[in-house]
Amino acid sequence: MAATATVTTSQVYIDVIEDVIVKVRDEFINNAGPGEEVLKELQALWESKMIQAGVLVAPIERSSGTKTNPGAVHDLNVPYEGNEEYETPTAEMLFPPTPLQTPMQTPLPGTVDNSMYNIPTGSSDYTSSGNDADVKGGQPSPYVQQLPPSPWMNQRPSLDVNVAYDDGRDEAGRGTSNQPLTQEFFKAPMGKRKRDDLASQYNNADGYIPQQDGAGDSASGSFEVEVCGGRISINAHHTTSKEKIPADLGRPTSRIPQLDGPIPFDDDMLSTPNIYNYEGVLSEDYNIANTPAPPEIPASTPALVAQNEAANDNEDDDDDDEPLNENDDDDDFDDLDQGEDQDTHHLVLAQFDKVTRTKSRWKCTLKDGIMHINNKDILFNKATGEFDF
């Protein structure tokens, strides 16, 4: 989606980004946070996404001036972060080809590893090695630095620079070539050790090692779910555990059946109050499983639940909805929306001061809103709406 932006909205966005980064800087630096580099990476990634989306105008003029980090060793990889030499990141630096981007996403345990890559010579070695990831040199430095954990990237990280790792390079191709194996027996344990460390670090968190070579299909999609829901706030779930997402936050793979009674096999008695009268109404299967009076029905629920989960939950839902005609109104609007492109999904997000109605005439006063209309982002301080229902 390539929206167009006016200069003023772009400037407002830049100011918002600056404000956010400034205000969270303390969290990143103090209290053993991830550090300034991660913050810079966050900002750079955010801005690059917005430029890609077309809502941010490329030359980013910052009011805060240069932001020099104490380390100051990654200037090569941080092109427009406060450097006055060049204001505008080039397209190649900002928009690396997408396939090259994906291997970068292998996880890095923490800042400890980051510090190992603070060796400037090390980082330049990476660029010279012609690594695909180095095309992203324009990306914030931690991005490049965080390559090491992945098996095939083993050698790139500065960790191994001081060790003669010519053999180690073959380690990535260990699965393919047999000859280096004999030599690699020394190296392999080290490599495995690293991976085990990596795995253990993830075991602490989730037992889940992200291995992405494409769209992030992992189970930790809490943010996606959160945005779609609109009402499911991250606050609600971040009190539970660090990374594990409660199953009921929307991942279909771990669905929690929420029914208020036994699940009928085929009939449409999913959640109606008549559930306890079904002996005379439902098919004979129920009677076989469950001959006694209604109070005993809940006891048999687990068995029915298990059977039905395996069988036909979705079909039951459809059967229930059709006779109730619940979707009559929604289909008109929603299906058309789904068929449309993202660009045409015009949206206004605002706060309302007042909403009134007289007969079929609606009036509302809105304030502080963001509109995404006709592929453009427009901000407003006040809005008045008059609608006819």
Place this chain on the structure above:
Amino acid sequence: MATFELYRRSTIGMCLTETLDEMVQNGTLSPELAIQVLVQFDKSMAEALETQVKSKVSIKGHLHTYRFCDNVWTFMLQDAVIKIDDCQENVGRVKIVACDSKLLTQ
């Protein structure tokens, strides 16, 4: 202090959410810190809209659907005409989501 999370659905909010999502999946960032960033974004965005933006728009159209739930109004308009200062936009279909402005100042 509670914040309106609705601005996270805007382009800037979605970019931030995606960025944070990637960094959390990378392990670069902890989820708690990502949440703090989002909350700060809510505050900064609301404040910027209040202080830096001065334009006034008017929206007219046919109301196809209205909904008020949990203090949030959702309107679906058809054939809307939106006037922004001097220029005008016509949109076939637009969704308006509005939170109660009084909730923030409680």
